[in-house]
Amino acid sequence: MNPTSHQGLFITLEGIDGAGKTTQFEAVVAALRAAGRRVTATREPGGTPLGERIREILLAEPMTTTTEALLMFAARQEHVLRVIEPALLQGHDVVCDRFTDATLAYQGAGKGIPQDRLQTLARWVHPGLKPDFTFLIDVPAEVAARRLQTQQRQPDRFERESLEFFARVRQQYLHLAASEPARWVVIDGTQGLDQVRQDVIQNLRKKLQLHD
Structure with a gap:
């Protein structure tokens, strides 16, 4: 898919x-829905019946890092073809x-798979398709860890x-954001929940020229 060929916007x-x-x-x-736009909301890994089954395996079962990355892209292939591109x-x-x-970020910088290997898979699975706009909710690892400790459920494998x-x-997320500043918006996620939401929505409205 040529990124200029679709009418909707791909926001991640x-x-x-x-x-x-x-959140x-x-x-x-x-x-977006309040502004009268048609929206397909989805997630990864997952987004399709098969993708959700792969998600359950990824979050629970021990596996090699290579297997993990390949399963991510297998789920993504289904997701792109059956949900994202049609929408x-x-x-x-x-x-x-x-x-x-x-x-x-996760399988590359986190677990050591070379970036060029992952980029090759990305070009194979979704050639020409990339987000138009990406929010990075940024917090230090220590802050995120404290938040995860308050959850009322068992943590998943990641x-x-x-x-x-x-x-x-x-750090890889921040590197990616710095390399494509026109696509990424970095939001300080250590702020209060309402302030984070306000920053996100203000940037969304600016990007899409939405009105209140």
């Missing part, structure tokens, strides 16, 4: 586990909780990773 949200990304994802979806072509805005930037792992992931 990224951040380390515990950053508060999913802001919901705010973005609500703001964009129909004029929907697609808002996705994580996309390939997460793989570059949430149990070390502080050092999440520090590497965060």
